[in-house]
Amino acid sequence: MIQEVKKHYGGLFEPALIEEINRVATFMEVPEGKDLMQPGQYIKAMPLLLSGSIKIMRPDTEGDELLLYHLEKGDTCAMSMTCCMGNTKSEIHAVTETPAKLLMIPIGKMEEWSSKYKSWRNFVFSSYHNRMMELLESVDNIAFNNMDERLEKWIEDKIQIINSKHIYTTHKEVAQDLHTSRVVVSRLLKKMENNKKIKLHRSFIEVL
Known part of the structure; x- marks a missing residue:
């Protein structure tokens, strides 16, 4: 698995962090249409997407859903991070849009790595920023188009x-x-x- 981690994150994370990811992460290969996260679930691990695409959707009270944004190679879900850090239930539905390969990071490592590795801290902040920009684009699209x-x-x-x-x-x-x-x-x-x-x-x- 370490070759996959180095391939996608070798230029982003420190070698020591790469080694830790390889040691603690769980590799998942999932087909198209697989539910990865449901509203009301507690999140036990954070996904790093190695390949494929994941749809992040927001359900309404009537059971319909609105597409918020997509996750693609190299991305993670900021909402998953929020749920992990706050130990709160998910309010989104995540489903694979294409076959995907994931690394699932135990939530206990998130805070530890944020204080231990500058690259991980920057990655988390960058992920929050990117997902927020995509959410704003979705809101603009709905409101103005x-x-x-x-x-x-x-x-x-x-x-x-x-x-x-x-x-x-x-x-x-x-x-x-x-x-x-x-x-x-x-x-x-x-x-x-x-x-x-x-x-x-x-x-x-x-x-x-």
């Missing part, structure tokens, strides 16, 4: 994450991410197809 623009932004983000112009998904799944109805998404996708921006297939959306 109409659903047409939000859908186009969702498609742009998706093709960047999966590195493909073929998005295998359903209209219902898109609607869930955007917190709207399937009917609205179907209508807007058809409009985009008429404008030659995409082509709709039976099981995927092709971006032109």
Whole structure:
């Protein structure tokens, strides 16, 4: 496992920290669509994402969910950190969007490493900052953009994450991410197809 840690974090963390991560972390390889965190759960470990993509969503009181941001290679979840440090229950839903490889760090190490390793402390602060910027972008997107623009932004983000112009998904799944109805998404996708921006297939959306 140490080769994976060095590959992704060798230029970021001190050698001594790399050794500690290798010693205490649990390696996980999970398929697409795997629930990693549910609302109401206590967090026992913090994830470091080696590969793949994770969706972070916020549920409402009716059980619907809004996509907040994505985690990609090299990222960690600031909300997981907050729950770990405060020993509080999760208020988010995390699910793998693609197959992913993770390192799970025991929560007991977080505070210890923050005082022991400057690189870890900087990593934590940087993660908080990046996730906050992504949350603000999500809020701006919801507050200031109409659903047409939000859908186009969702498609742009998706093709960047999966590195493909073929998005295998359903209209219902898109609607869930955007917190709207399937009917609205179907209508807007058809409009985009008429404008030659995409082509709709039976099981995927092709971006032109």
